[in-house]
Amino acid sequence: MTERVKKNGARWGARVWVVGVAGVLAALPFAASGRLPDRLATHWGGSAPNGSMPLWAAALLPALAWAALALCVAFIGRRGGFPAGPWVGASLLSGGVLLAGAQASIVRANLDVTDWQDAAPVGTGIAITAAVAAAAGALGWLAGRRAAPPTTPARPAEGGAVMEIPAGERRVWLSRLSNPWLHLIGALTGLVTAAGTVAAACGLIGAQWALVTPFALASLAMFASASVQARVTEAGLEVAFGPLGWPARRWAAGDIVSARVEDRRPAQVGGWGYRLGGLGTTVMLRSGECLVIRPRTGSEFAVSVDDAERGATLLNAFASRCRAGA
Incomplete structure (x- = not known):
């Protein structure tokens, strides 16, 4: 999609x-x-x-x-x-x-x-x-x-709230969406x-x-605000806006308490595009599943992208690894 x-x-x-x-x-x-x-x-x-x-x-x-x-x-x-x-x-x-x-x-x-x-x-x-x-x-x-x-094939979806990453293996999740x-x-x-x-x-x-x-x-x-790219790596989450990927927002993996998937609608967040409201910040480009993070400081951030569940589980894995190593 x-x-x-x-x-x-x-x-x-x-x-x-x-x-x-x-x-x-x-x-x-x-x-x-x-x-x-x-x-x-x-x-x-x-x-x-x-x-x-x-x-x-x-x-x-x-x-x-x-x-x-x-x-x-x-x-x-x-x-x-x-x-x-x-x-x-x-x-x-x-x-x-x-x-x-x-x-x-x-x-x-x-x-x-x-x-x-x-x-x-x-x-x-x-x-x-x-x-x-x-x-x-x-x-x-x-x-x-x-x-x-992306030229690399997508991995099959992992189950559970935290993705299991075999030792020595590196994983990256990327999703783009445009309105x-x-x-x-x-x-x-x-x-x-x-x-x-x-x-x-x-x-x-x-x-x-x-x-x-x-x-x-x-x-x-x-x-x-018409297009967005979300990327999860070992460093954390990066959300880039526009055709040139600028501006961008970044969160280090150790600064994220949890990540989840949540269905949101434009009526809930106040419309389309980059919205601020009671649910925190939401980048709303289409109704449905959003990747939602709860950082250690500040309000929640949500972005409407496809395959958000895989991104959330991978981000939780990296965040857990950072907390374990702290």
Whole structure:
């Protein structure tokens, strides 16, 4: 179930991104058509434009190029299985940022001129766009590496509250979970942020920080709380958030009194995502079983993940070992 939910969340996020970037590429020139010449400068030789296109072509050709790139990524990714590799996220993020930034630079360069040959240079805008696209590609690559499923096969579930670990054997438990609806909300608020930023870069609107900033913060909050990875090792429990695994919370095995499995619902904890309430802290991404720990200090912490029973028994084993050695 964990991998299926994670796939759905990633696919929904990718679809929203592809459609949103295509819409921005096609809409920008038409949105500024009243301030643009009949033909737009679209190619520069040094600081002077040396190529042009009619407005409709300048709007549709980048969108078609983006659609072709997205289809190629989807085709290769489907043939290679999911996830097809970190390059998928890197390609979509860097490609979308690069094309949208280039389109914004072109529109801005052509604003309020009567002839395309009088368009302003685009060198600075393209350089900034390339740097941002490279950073976006790196983030996509890192997110794709973290999203890769574990290559080691799962062990059969152990019975009892404490897992028996044979002498000389080391065990690790890992579980990931993602909520596709939180990913979708994050993608939509992110698109509003991107659209406002691109429109400001084109000179269509002023820098509307009062509008853009809340959507940007909402998008970051949604993506940070839409996926979680819980890992139990001899060191204790680590719960990492978001596609990059940051931020993260950690508890040493010796600082955990006990771990258990408990069914919880959003109505019990106050909603979805990272919740604080009478039951302590709960990371609620889906209803059902949660891994719950009771630390020596502070309130209880619960995270909704699959295979929570195995994680709890292994964590209890490590905690018992620490107490015995103290």
